[in-house]
Amino acid sequence: MVRGSYDQKPYRRMIMETYGASVVASPSATTRYGRSVLEEHPDTPGSLGIAISEAVEDAVGRDDTKYSLGSVLNHVMLHQTVIGLEAIEQMAMAGEKPDVLIGCVGGGSNFAGLVFPFVGQVLRGEADYRVIAVEPEATPSLSRGEYAYDYGDTARMAPIVKMYTLGHDFIPEPIHAGGLRYHGMSPLVSLLKNQGVIEAQAVHQVPTFDAGVQFARAEGILPAPESCHAIRVAIDQALEAKDALEDYEYPREKVEISLAALPKVGG
Numbered sequence: 543m544v545r546g547s548y549d550q551k552p553y554r555r556m557i558m559e560t561y562g563a564s565v566v567a568s569p570s571a572t573t574r575y576g577r578s579v580l581e582e583h584p585d586t587p588g589s590l591g592i593a594i595s596e597a598v599e600d601a602v603g604r605d606d607t608k609y610s611l612g613s614v615l616n617h618v619m620l621h622q623t624v625i626g627l628e629a630i631e632q633m634a635m636a637g638e639k640p641d642v643l644i645g646c647v648g649g650g651s652n653f654a655g656l657v658f659p660f661v662g663q664v665l666r667g668e669a670d671y672r673v674i675a676v677e678p679e680a681t682p683s684l685s686r687g688e689y690a691y692d693y694g695d696t697a698r699m700a701p702i703v704k705m706y707t708l709g710h711d712f713i714p715e716p717i718h719a720g721g722l723r724y725h726g727m728s729p730l731v732s733l734l735k736n737q738g739v740i741e742a743q744a745v746h747q748v749p750t751f752d753a754g755v756q757f758a759r760a761e762g763i764l765p766a767p768e769s770c771h772a773i774r775v776a777i778d779q780a781l782e783a784k785d786a787l788e789d790y791e792y793p794r795e796k797v798e799i800s801l802a803a804l805p806k807v808g809g
């Protein structure tokens with residue numbers, strides 16, 4: 543677990559420990575790469591890139607362990623698309639069509655999972671949606687990164703992929719949404735951004751958590767810090783749509799037409 547999150551969110555570690563896991567803060571003294579980072583930067587809050595390098599090193603050193611990447615790689619994006627396929631069915635059941643699709647992006651998987659089936663409709667010319675990926679201003683890989691080949695991890699053990707990246711040795715500030723502090727972005731999500739099929743927006747964490755609290759109080763669902771990023775932009779979009787409502791003044795001629803049909807009473 544990245545040191546920044548390990549220190550900020552002890553309850554996450556406790557939940558994992560409750561189910562039998564032992565949780566190590568990264569960079570750790572348990573791997574060669576972790577020790578090398580600690581030697582140079584003993585107080586570093588760590589990064590997802592360093593944690594991935596340590597996890598890969600640990601897995602390749604044991605016969606009984608496999609490493610499974612949770613995001614970024616294209617097959618993970620496709621694996622998650624069950625979310626969007628279900629969302630399409632749910633929208634049909636509600637008799638609605640979305641105008642804007644919004645998801646938060648760390649490595650890209652929850653966003654891709656939701657939007658890729660809808661993007662398929664756009665690419666086949668069956669529909670037209672605005673699609674917005676939301677990331678923190680503190681880690682703006684998709685909105686301000688470089689579209690280039692880069693490593694998926696800091697120790698350069700993972701293969702290079704073409705993606706929007708802030709550089710594989712990027713150390714993020716320990717903002718609260720730990721899951722959005724990854725330096726790069728899934729190649730498929732990056733390609734869609736590069737081709738203008740999707741947009742990226744970066745938001746600050748304070749208005750983001752205001753949106754999360756507003757949502758929790760209105761809906762009774764406490765969103766994760768990462769999801770609050772999507773909620774911020776969803777609220778902004780809803781408010782913008784509200785502003786687009788036009789005032790309407792009932793015309794005098796219509797009043798007269800209606801009045802002409804009043805019942806004649808008393809003579």
Ligand SMILES: Cc1ncc(COP(=O)(O)O)c(C=O)c1O
Pocket residue numbers: 612613614646647648649650651652653720721722766767768769
């Ligand atoms: C709740 C939550 N949402 C989103 C993310 C971002 O990851 P991805 O963009 O790969 O879905 C994370 C990552 O840890 C997360 O914990």
